[in-house]
Amino acid sequence: MKIIFAPLVDYFRQRRFRYLFITSGMTVMLVGCAGMQLSDMFSGYAQQMLPVRNHIDQGQLQQAQSTLIVRSKTENSYALSQLEAGRLAFLANDWSSSQKAFEQAYDYVKTTNEQAKIRISESLNQAGALLSNDNALPYVIPAYEQSMMHSYQAINYLMQGDREGALVEVRRANIVQENSLKQNQDKLDEARSDALQKADVPESSLYSSFPDMESTLADVKSGFQNAYTFYLSGVLYEASNELNDAYIDYKRALEIYPDNPVLINDVQRLAQRLSMQDDIVRFNQRYGEYQPKSLQSNGIGDVIVVIELGQIMPREDASINLPTSHRGRLRFYSLSLPSYNHARQFTVPAQVQLRQGEQVLTAEPLLELLPLAKFQLYEQMPGMVARQVLRIFAKEEIRQEAARSGGDVGNILASLYNIASERADTRSWLTLPQQIQVLRQPLGVGKQSIEVDYNGQQQLIDVEVKENRITLVKLTVTGNYIGYITSNL
C-alpha cells in the first residue's frame, strides 16, 4: 500500500490550516495550564486506578503505591492523588507518610474554603472543561471523603502515640459533618414533613406514634453523614475519659444506624453511667432494658474491632456517541456522564466472624460508603448536565471552525478529538473501603487471641487487653488480603 503525503503537506502550507493548528495548540495549552495530564483527557480516572485497586486486592501494597500516578500541586487532581497516597500509606502502616499526604489534602481543602467568591482562574478552568471534559476542573473533596480523611488521620496520630492530635482530627471531622448536616437540613425537614403527612400525626407525638420515622430520617442522613467517623470519635473520647463527648458522638452514630446493636449498647451504657434519665427512658422504650455485655467490672477491658471490607465502587463512564448526518457530512455528538448504574456487580461483603474462646461474634455494619458517594454524584449532577450541554455547543463550534479552515481533514480531526476527549468525570477517592463493620466485646485482661473468619480465610489476631482500657483492632479485608493493626487506647 502506498500512502501519498503530498495533499497533507499542501494542507500544512495553507494558511487556513495554520489556524486549525494554532487553535488545537491553544486548547492543549489551555488544558495544560488548567492542570491536566494528557492521559486524563483521554482516559477516565476509574480506569487509571484499576491497577492500583487490583494490587490492593492481592495485598501487594508496595506495588499499589508505586503504580499510583503522582500528581504535582498544579494539577487539578492533586488533592485526590494525596488522598489515594495517604490511604495507601495507611494500609502499608506507614503512619507518618500517610499523615503528610492527608495534611496536603487538608491544606488544599482549607485553601479552597478560604478562596474568594469569584475566581478568574476558575473561569479559565471552566473554559478548559468546555473544550475537553469535566476532568479539567479542580477536584473538590466532598464532605464524606473529608470525614474519612480525618478518621484515617486520627488513627495516624494515634499510632504515633499522639492522642491529643487524634482528637484534633476527630473535631475536624465533626466540623465537616456538622456543616454537611447544615447544608442538607432542608432534605431532612422535607423527609420529616413527608412522613408526617403520610402518618397524619402532630409533630409532638412523632417518635412514639411513628416508629419508622427514625429509620426514615436515618436513611436520609446516611446519604451525607458518616456513622463510622462519629463512632471512632466516641471511642477516642471515651478512651480519654471524656464520657460526655463520647456519649454525644455515639448518639449521633445511632441516629444514622438506629438498629446497630453495638451502638445501642454503647449509648445505653453511657446513658446509665452519666445518668441521662430522659434518654434512659426513651432508649429503654425503643430498645428494651440495657443489658451489660459483662457483669464483671474488674479484670476486663473492651476490645473494639473495626473491619474495613472491600473497595468502594468506582463511578462509571456512561458515554454515548450519536452519529448524525448534516448536509452529507457525518458528525458525532458525544455525551458522557458518570454513573453508579452497575451497583449490582458489587456483592455485599461476606460476614466477618470472630471467635474468642467459645464465643462466636458477628460484626455489624457501621458504614456503607456507596450511598454517600451516590449522594455526592446526585448533588453534582445538575452542574454536570449543564456543562455537558454547553460542551456539545462549544465542541460543535470547534468542529465547524475546523471544517471551515481545514476542510474534511479538519472536520474529521475535530470530530475525533470531540469523541476522544469526551470523558465523564469518574474521579472519586477509590482506595476507600466499601463497608465498615464494628464489633465490641469486653474480654479478660491479658493476652487474648481472636480468630477472624472471612470467606473461608482465617487470621489469628493476638491482642493484649489492659484493665478498663479500650483495645482497638483495625482489620482490613479485601480480595485476598487481610491486614490488621492493634492499639491500646
Add this chain to the structure above:
Amino acid sequence: MKTLTLSLISIGLVLSLGACSNKATVSYGDAQEVETTDLSFGSTDLQTIATEMTDSLLQSVAVNELTRDGRPVMYVERIKNKTSEHIDTESITDSVSTKLLRSGKFRFVDMSRVQDVSKQLEFQNEGGLVDPSKAVQFGKQTGAEYMLYGNLSSIVKSNKDKSDVYYKFTMRLMDLESGIVEWADETEIRKTKEKQGWSW
C-alpha cells in the same frame, strides 16, 4: 472575527500564564508585629495569651500573698489542646513559664525534662566514669508546691461569606498540698475573615 477570537485566546493565555508564575521573596520582620496571614492559631495569638496570662497572674492579690515570703516553686502541667487545630501547646507553656521566671517571683521545676535528668543522674552515679565525690546526688531535688495548668478550646464557624474562630484559653494555679485553686483567669480571642470578592 477569527483574528478577534485568536487575540482573545492569546490574551487569556498570557493572563493565565502570568497567574501561574510569580517571584518568591524573603525578608525579616518584627517578631511582635500583628500577624494576620490566616485564621489559624498564630504568633500574635500565642503572644497575647502568654502576656495576658502572666500579667494577670503576677498582678493578682492571691499570688502577691504567696510570693511575699519567698519564691514558691511551681511547675507547668501541659496545656490541653481542645481545639480543632494541631497547636503546639508546649510553646504556650514555654512562653508563660519564661515570663514568670523573668519576673523573679517564682522558681520552676521542668517536668518535661525529668527523664533526661534521671538519665544524667544515673550516668553520673552508676556509670562509673564520674568521680563519685563530684557526682550530683539522687534525691536532692526540690518538689513543686504549685501546679499551673490550662485548657485551650475553640469554636469554628463559617459560611460562604466569612469564617469566624473563637479561642478561649483558661489557666489555673493549684496549691498541690491543699488542692486549692489560688488563681484562675481566661483570655478570649476572636478572629473573623471575610472572603475576598474576587481574585485570580
